Amino acid sequence: MITFSGTVKRYPNGFEALRGVTLTIEKGEMVAITGHSGAGKSTLLKLAAGIELASQGSVLVSNQNLSQIREAGLAVLRQNLGMVFQDHKLLFDRSVFENVSLPLSIAAFPRAEVGKRVRAALDKVGLLNREKAQPITLSGGEQQRLCIARAIVNRPAILIADEPTGNLDQAYAATIMDLFKSFNQVGVTVLLSTHDEIGLARLNCRRIHLDQGKLVV
Amino acid sequence: MIDSWLSAHLQAAKRALKRLVATPVASLLSVLVIGVAIMLPLGLYSVFANITAAASRLNTEPNVNVYLQVAATDAEAKETEKRLKALPNANDVRFISREVALAEMRRVANMTDLLAGLESNPLPHAFLIKPKSAEPSALDGMRKEIAALPKVDTVVMDFEWAKKLKRFAIFAERIVVLLGLVLALAVVFVTGNTIRLQILTQKDEIEVSRLIGATKRFIRRPFLYYGACQGFLAGVVAILAMTALITWASAEVQALTVSYASDFAIKYLSPLQILAVIGIGTILGWLGGFLSVSLYLRVYTSR
Numbered sequence A: 001m002i003t004f005s006g007t008v009k010r011y012p013n014g015f016e017a018l019r020g021v022t023l024t025i026e027k028g029e030m031v032a033i034t035g036h037s038g039a040g041k042s043t044l045l046k047l048a049a050g051i052e053l054a055s056q057g058s059v060l061v062s063n064q065n066l067s068q069i070r071e072a073g074l075a076v077l078r079q080n081l082g083m084v085f086q087d088h089k090l091l092f093d094r095s096v097f098e099n100v101s102l103p104l105s106i107a108a109f110p111r112a113e114v115g116k117r118v119r120a121a122l123d124k125v126g127l128l129n130r131e132k133a134q135p136i137t138l139s140g141g142e143q144q145r146l147c148i149a150r151a152i153v154n155r156p157a158i159l160i161a162d163e164p165t166g167n168l169d170q171a172y173a174a175t176i177m178d179l180f181k182s183f184n185q186v187g188v189t190v191l192l193s194t195h196d197e198i199g200l201a202r203l204n205c206r207r208i209h210l211d212q213g214k215l216v217v
Numbered sequence B: 001m002i003d004s005w006l007s008a009h010l011q012a013a014k015r016a017l018k019r020l021v022a023t024p025v026a027s028l029l030s031v032l033v034i035g036v037a038i039m040l041p042l043g044l045y046s047v048f049a050n051i052t053a054a055a056s057r058l059n060t061e062p063n064v065n066v067y068l069q070v071a072a073t074d075a076e077a078k079e080t081e082k083r084l085k086a087l088p089n090a091n092d093v094r095f096i097s098r099e100v101a102l103a104e105m106r107r108v109a110n111m112t113d114l115l116a117g118l119e120s121n122p123l124p125h126a127f128l129i130k131p132k133s134a135e136p137s138a139l140d141g142m143r144k145e146i147a148a149l150p151k152v153d154t155v156v157m158d159f160e161w162a163k164k165l166k167r168f169a170i171f172a173e174r175i176v177v178l179l180g181l182v183l184a185l186a187v188v189f190v191t192g193n194t195i196r197l198q199i200l201t202q203k204d205e206i207e208v209s210r211l212i213g214a215t216k217r218f219i220r221r222p223f224l225y226y227g228a229c230q231g232f233l234a235g236v237v238a239i240l241a242m243t244a245l246i247t248w249a250s251a252e253v254q255a256l257t258v259s260y261a262s263d264f265a266i267k268y269l270s271p272l273q274i275l276a277v278i279g280i281g282t283i284l285g286w287l288g289g290f291l292s293v294s295l296y297l298r299v300y301t302s303r
Helices: A040-050 A071-079 A096-106 A111-124 A140-152 A172-183 A196-201 B002-022 B024-056 B073-084 B098-109 B113-118 B136-147 B160-201 B203-211 B217-258 B273-298
Strands: A002-010 A016-025 A030-034 A056-061 A081-084 A158-162 A188-195 A206-211 A214-216 B064-068 B090-096 B125-133 B153-156
Touching: A002 A040, A016 A040, A016 A056, A016 A214, A030 A040, A030 A172, A030 A196, A040 A056, A040 A081, A040 A158, A040 A188, A040 B203, A056 B136, A056 B153, A071 A081, A081 A140, A096 A111, A096 A140, A096 B153, A096 B203, A111 A196, A140 A172, A158 A172, A172 A196, A172 B273, B002 B024, B002 B217, B024 B160, B024 B273, B064 B073, B064 B136, B064 B273, B073 B090, B098 B113, B125 B136, B136 B153, B160 B203, B160 B217
Parallel strands: A030 A188, A030 A206, A081 A158, A158 A188
Antiparallel strands: A002 A016, A002 A056, A206 A214, B064 B125, B064 B153, B090 B125
């Protein structure tokens, strides 16, 4: 489903965030990327989402080489990916409902379907009663769950999450990890980066460790 | 498929209207600036269209008017007519008797009361000559020959200014087109700049939308509607202001033309012209939005 082949990511200042990573993530698999800050975890996830391009080697997602994909193709690919960002990337001038419905608006879903899917996603993350609230009024954990609701509302085949429990206390982190586990159990491929050892123990999934841009076996 | 497409456009249009209403003062100022930019060439067009219409009513054919002395008799007029017809540059010579001239004056100038008070006809016999050649040298020679004839009082050749006016109207029309193009660019830039400011306030939304799969077309769409809305409203403002201006000017011009016994009146914009102005305003606003957001997407957004 996701394949990195000799992938190198070099930034314009010469810094190599990834150094020849070769890795395959199978369909329906759940993989956790671990490593210290600056090890290349976020870069790896950005490459998988097509946010960054590989400097060398290739990244294939659903058999599409992201270095060669056109703008429209990349947009369609992203519509089928669920992205959970470390900094949430929520729109604070819109309600909870509107934030979650954004991917559906982009994919031009009919209005009736939008309502159903948004409420189902909010229900899944336990925010159904907050649909009219503004994101600024939510706690950190709730904002993270809102971000997850937005990522799953399109019912994506792949879920990519960058430090989804980064700023949360243990109780909240456990809830979030349980959510990812439940998505994976229904066949969603999950790729996430984390520092959270306790959370990882709950996930019981394949772990990949990165150190200075290299895979450590 | 059509339902989704329509729904996407409706959503974009709604979003654009919301943005327009969310900042009423800024939106109003932008619409007024664009409206003035549209109104300038429109006003000039209106002025010159009316001048052209007035010029087209003027006789620019080279006619020569010959007025005899008031004391000239009918027999002397006949003699003069013969001599005028014998002139080498005379193509057609028409005699206008003093009686015909008086009757014409009564009809056109509506001066019945004034003329009724006269004891005798004050108008002279006259001739209207159409020359063969309109060359200045030929006409000048002709004037001298006519002026030398006995009983001739005045020779008038007053078509040159009308010709100049017509030439000026054509020149002015070109200036209006040029100015229209320059101000159309101004409309595009003003709209583009307003939308650039809108883009900056929506930067986060654009970035998030791109990350979760929005195409450039999807991101561009509400800004295009926003620009088109501004252009449409500016077109309406320009039309309303122009109509008010024409109404005001009409009253002034009418007072002037009555004293000259003319039925000339300033023309209002036709329904087709109104539609064209609003349509062009909408298209220019759309274009401004397109250029602004395309430039932003090309320069600032990541992949």
